[in-house]
Amino acid sequence: xxxxxxxxxxxLEIAWQTLLLWLVFRLGSFLVxxxxxxxxxxxxxxxxxxxxxxTGIVKPAWIDAGGxxxxxxxxxxxxxxxxxxxxxxxxxxxxxxxxxAILVLSAAVGVLVTGLSVQLLHGRSSR
Amino acid sequence: MNLLVFAAGVLATVGxxxxxxxxxxxxxxxxxxxxxxxxxxIIAALKLTGGTLADYxxxxxxxxxxxxxxxxxLALPLYKNRSxxxxxxxxxxxxxxxxxxxxxAAVLVAGRVAGLSRGVLISLGPKSVTxxxxxxxxxxxxxxxxxxxxxxxxxxxxxxxxxxxxxxALKVENPVARGLALGTVSHGQGTAxxxxxxxxxGAMGGVAMVIAAVVTALITPFYLPLFLP
Numbered sequence: 001x002x003x004x005x006x007x008x009x010x011x012l013e014i015a016w017q018t019l020l021l022w023l024v025f026r027l028g029s030f031l032v033x034x035x036x037x038x039x040x041x042x043x044x045x046x047x048x049x050x051x052x053x054x055t056g057i058v059k060p061a062w063i064d065a066g067g068x069x070x071x072x073x074x075x076x077x078x079x080x081x082x083x084x085x086x087x088x089x090x091x092x093x094x095x096x097x098x099x100x101a102i103l104v105l106s107a108a109v110g111v112l113v114t115g116l117s118v119q120l121l122h123g124r125s126s127r
Numbered sequence: 128m129n130l131l132v133f134a135a136g137v138l139a140t141v142g143x144x145x146x147x148x149x150x151x152x153x154x155x156x157x158x159x160x161x162x163x164x165x166x167x168x169i170i171a172a173l174k175l176t177g178g179t180l181a182d183y184x185x186x187x188x189x190x191x192x193x194x195x196x197x198x199x200x201l202a203l204p205l206y207k208n209r210s211x212x213x214x215x216x217x218x219x220x221x222x223x224x225x226x227x228x229x230x231x232a233a234v235l236v237a238g239r240v241a242g243l244s245r246g247v248l249i250s251l252g253p254k255s256v257t258x259x260x261x262x263x264x265x266x267x268x269x270x271x272x273x274x275x276x277x278x279x280x281x282x283x284x285x286x287x288x289x290x291x292x293x294x295x296a297l298k299v300e301n302p303v304a305r306g307l308a309l310g311t312v313s314h315g316q317g318t319a320x321x322x323x324x325x326x327x328x329g330a331m332g333g334v335a336m337v338i339a340a341v342v343t344a345l346i347t348p349f350y351l352p353l354f355l356p
Contacts, residue, residue, distance in 0.1 A: 110230030
């Protein structure tokens with residue numbers, strides 16, 4: 001009985017905090033539409049929330065449970081989106097290997113550039 | 128009947144996620160990525176049952192409803208690691224910006240050489256950014272969000288398999304540099320690998336993943352067209 005109550009309380013906390021996050025998301029989306037920015041609404045919402053944390057208007061503890069839950073299962077949301085790849089069968093059959101090679105190459109370039117430049121800068125700034 | 132198809136879609140997706148997550152947490156090998164395995168399983172299930180994407184659409188819409196709030200919640204780890212941001216401001220920003228510029232240029236130049244269409248090139252642009260943000264960047268730029276999502280998941284796996292080996296081969300041993308490189312190129316999956324290397328690398332990966340997403344979103348409207356036919 002006590003365990004059930006704790007579960008219900010936890011669920012309500014996550015639901016309520018998710019609602020808060022949803023409001024910030026909608027506000028971010030509204031702002032970029034209103035200002036005609038070519039910035040994704042979710043990025044605007046995230047920056048807005050970061051600014052609210054920094055100014056102390058919103059306390060991280062207010063959304064820690066809901067935000068933590070959503071981030072823990074962040075990858076789940078990508079599955080239904082990736083299933084849409086079904087519509088690109090011909091492209092994958094025709095250029096799949098080419099695309100794979102290109103992705104490997106550009107990942108290597110990115111890792112190399114960030115890794116080496118940070119090591120160079122960090123080595124200097126820390127001494 | 129529609130309700131049944133809907134319920135089957137949701138149950139299959141949640142079930143596939145729970146099972147593949149277990150598998151991944153047990154072996155922690157990047158090729159066993161839950162998104163990759165679950166996507167394959169669901170596409171296979173749809174093909175076997177004669178289902179179409181249209182059948183799966185209502186389930187998809189319901190399940191992705193919380194992706195917006197989840198993405199906004201990325202401000203949480205960024206804020207918790209704000210001391211990292213303050214103490215290593217120059218390496219973080221310079222390294223992430225350089226990495227974003229380089230990886231986008233590389234993918235687009237190589238893509239053009241390979242003769243890919245304009246739509247595919249645009250979809251490749253944000254492939255190093257976490258899925259929900261990459262998908263939106265792609266949509267705004269005129270790409271195919273679904274293709275972008277697939278490229279992002281593939282890049283996550285590639286970077287987390289090759290990244291640590293490549294960094295070691297280049298004698299990049301500094302955990303700050305390793306974490307930033309993995310997070311910049313391979314978003315959440317890179318961050319997960321960085322976390323396995325240690326606390327500093329993990330925190331750096333998380334910060335890099337968020338900064339790279341913001342940087343890519345900001346530069347794409349100006350930077351991407353430079354490489355398009």
